[in-house]
Amino acid sequence: MDWVDTGYILSTQKHGETSAIIDVFTQDHGRHKGLVRGGISRKMRPVLQPGNYVNVEWRGRLSEQLGYYVVEAIDSRAAELMDDRLSLTGLNAMTAMCREMLPERERHFDIYNVFQIVLSNLHEVSIWPALYIRWEAGLLSALGYGLDFTRCAATGRNDNLTHISPRSGRAVSASAAEPYLDKLLRLPPFMRGENTSTPEDILDGLKLTGYFLETRVQWELNRTLPEARQQLVERLMAAEIAVQRVG
Template identity: 85%
Template sequence: MNWQAEGYILSTQKHGETSAIIDVFTREQGRHKGLVRGGISRRMRPVLQPGNHVRVEWRGRLSEQLGYYTVEGIDSRAAELMDDRLSLTGLNAMTAMCREMLPERETHEPIFDVFEIVLANLHNIDVWPALYIRWEAGLLSALGYGLDFDRCAATGKNDNLTHISPRSGRAVSASAAEPYLDKLLRLPPFLRGESFSSPEDILDGLKLTGHFLETRVQWNLNRTLPDARHQLIDRLIASDIARIQKI
């Protein structure tokens, strides 16, 4: 059997003397591994860099087999961002989160669609960090751990929602949150639909989604969040857009 699709390289691992096993994220097939003959050759190495947009054909005798990929490069996102360390770190964080969080061979079309939107905006530092956090929130929802930003867990009202309960993942209004501020996670306004996001909002958003990704998803697998995501936070803090205390 075989299939064809466009997707993005998530990782490349040497296999044997000349081949490589690649992990590709496609809209139709989800996250899917396969063997590329000659994958470590001088011609193929630039094509198989994480984040690159590729066209692939997968062939295998049985669907559960590793199978073989034929790969054609479409664009080299990693090379385009090489001179922008922060955006490249964002790219690395996204590919690492896909590898860590998404079950292999499960289709998640909305996650793929927003993944492409974030990648298309990685050149714009005023836009992509907030998009990335929304993508992580969507990832939580796709994995069955969606957060409730719509109404207060205590009052049932939908106005002035400022925090999230770290236990339930439900929103809390400012008045209900007041006695428990040291125990709650701040809800950045851009996750409630506002267009503006401050550096503080970005880091609070990463803290919020990171908490639930680690305690809901990775905890069950006895894993922590990928190093690439921690590096993203460090780079944001060190950059001009986040000159605030480290979370």
């Protein structure tokens, strides 16, 4: 049952005196845990930091076993972001969301690909917050709770869509939304394909995806969103991030 893959470290937990259990988001095997012998050694600790891109070889007699990992570093993304508090917060939010939301051992190729894109842009604060929100919207779709931005739930038209119904997850046009603004969630233009955004757009996007992730996904598990995700919202609010390029 052995296999080889690449992926990103999501978490590392000490196990016994010298080993560690790591959670890795892999390209072809999904979120997959395994034991690393000597994982807390001075040599391996820097390799097993959340966010690092690694090559993993998993070995186990049966597929349902925890199994063992042999890990080799490819890119130490965590170390690159240590001096950028906001970008590191984004990294922590992404790894926490993957751990919380993705079922183990289920391949999610599209989510993995966008995960890579967001991480590769974490040094560009004018880009990554909007990409992160789009990634969360994709996460909702992958889990079976996709939002519908294509046409108005009330009129069927596809123009001037400005809000989302919290009940159905479908878009609502400006005219149809007018009597119910206090009950609807704002749909930021960049989530409809426009390539600019404002600090208000970013915060509204986080509110939108966060609402559905919490009420659709986490509610069924009797959990709230990870603390790392809330820290991301708070730090983006403090920084008033304005995104100029998202396309």
